[in-house]
Amino acid sequence: MTCLTTSASSPVIFVACGFVSLLLLLPNATEGIVKPPPPPSHNAGGQGAQQQQQQQQAANGNAPKSFWYDFTSPFTESYDDQEAAEANTEESPGAEEVTTEPLPFFEDVDSSNVTAQLGSTAILHCRVNDLREKTVSWVRRHGEELRLITFGLHTYISDSRFSLLFEAPNDWRLQIRYASARDQGHYECQVSSHPPRVLQVLLTVVAPRVEIVDERGVPMVDKFYKTGSTIELKCVISQVPHPSTYVTWKHGQRMLNYDTSRGGISVKTDILSSGATSFLYIANANQHDSGNYTCALTDVADATISVHVLNGESPAAMQHSGSRLLLAGPWPLWPLGLATSAAAQLLVFNNRWIR
Numbered sequence: 001m002t003c004l005t006t007s008a009s010s011p012v013i014f015v016a017c018g019f020v021s022l023l024l025l026l027p028n029a030t031e032g033i034v035k036p037p038p039p040p041s042h043n044a045g046g047q048g049a050q051q052q053q054q055q056q057q058a059a060n061g062n063a064p065k066s067f068w069y070d071f072t073s074p075f076t077e078s079y080d081d082q083e084a085a086e087a088n089t090e091e092s093p094g095a096e097e098v099t100t101e102p103l104p105f106f107e108d109v110d111s112s113n114v115t116a117q118l119g120s121t122a123i124l125h126c127r128v129n130d131l132r133e134k135t136v137s138w139v140r141r142h143g144e145e146l147r148l149i150t151f152g153l154h155t156y157i158s159d160s161r162f163s164l165l166f167e168a169p170n171d172w173r174l175q176i177r178y179a180s181a182r183d184q185g186h187y188e189c190q191v192s193s194h195p196p197r198v199l200q201v202l203l204t205v206v207a208p209r210v211e212i213v214d215e216r217g218v219p220m221v222d223k224f225y226k227t228g229s230t231i232e233l234k235c236v237i238s239q240v241p242h243p244s245t246y247v248t249w250k251h252g253q254r255m256l257n258y259d260t261s262r263g264g265i266s267v268k269t270d271i272l273s274s275g276a277t278s279f280l281y282i283a284n285a286n287q288h289d290s291g292n293y294t295c296a297l298t299d300v301a302d303a304t305i306s307v308h309v310l311n312g313e314s315p316a317a318m319q320h321s322g323s324r325l326l327l328a329g330p331w332p333l334w335p336l337g338l339a340t341s342a343a344a345q346l347l348v349f350n351n352r353w354i355r
Contacts, residue, residue, distance in 0.1 A: 102130050103130070103193055103197065104130045104134055105130060106129075106197065106199045107127035109199065112199065113201070114202070115206060115241040116176070116203065116205050117206060117300065118179065118181070118205055119178055120178075120242065121175060121176065122179045122203060123165075123176075124187055126171065126172045126174070127172075128170050128172065128191055129170055131170065134193050135151065135192045136152065136190070137190050137192070138150040138164070138188070138190075139188050141185070142185070149174065150164040150174065162174070163175045176203075179205045183203060187200070189201065207301060208239050208297050208301045209237070209301065210237050210296065210297055211235070211303050212236075212295055212303045215234075217236070219303075220305055221304075221306060222307075223306070224307075224309075224310060225308070226285075227286055227309055227311050228285065228286075230281060231282035231289060231307060232279065232280070233279070233293055234278075235303065237275040237277070237278070237295075237301075239274065239275065240275040240297070246297070246298050247297055248295075251293055252291055266280075266281045267280055268281075280295075287309050289307065291307060292304050292307075293305050293306075
């Protein structure tokens, strides 16, 4: 077969004719390139005749476009390879699946502020869910500086007041004993995930306020009683985040809360929302009951008052007589602060002189 063309506008016909010529010269080449599957037996005659017709049309240069597409389309993948790949996927379904591991998360993100009383034990909570093999650590932040406190169950800080107390199932608690003002600040509970998870906790240490007050609630440093009267002292404790009933009264170094040797001594303490109020009663006061009385909240804070039990005159009369007797000169000319201080000292002297 000879294909000639003189038209420059028909390169497709020229290429097609050349390809058909190559097929005619190499009759077995088509069998090496495409080997169609054997037709079914029930329609063997019809499909065989159709195939011969397509080959004859190709030899004449009149083959349909689909026939040329079957020969010229790039080879990608056979049906056998595709079925094998699907079979491998069915045998190992998780081979190509990408599993995303859940990240740890904190349970109590709102409990990030902790207030502790001065001298008490502060507990900082860090509850972590889905921790898996990750590690929890506590650090102290000073500006941009971080100081490691605990890592896992181990404590790395040299201060023995700090320790890690793990409470099942997920609470990594940082304990600070005998909390002081220098322990105030920001702490961070960190989880070694990617990205790392951080819970910030602010610790505030407050100092309780202890005052011995009079009937009007004004703090006092001295109080006078007549022999045979009842000593009544009121102690007000405020600024206490965790109210405690452990309020003690002392006369000098002697504890009065459980003193039964004298008799007539009673202590009553009322717990309030932000502190406590404690009352000390001593019946039938005598001169031996004079001295310093101290109201204390454990070993954190205290207040002291001087009690004077006078013999004979009433406390008010003794105060005026002592002032007139020992403070010479016109009273209005004395500076107020000096007069008050001198009067207090002279009254104590007058009380001792009377005894």
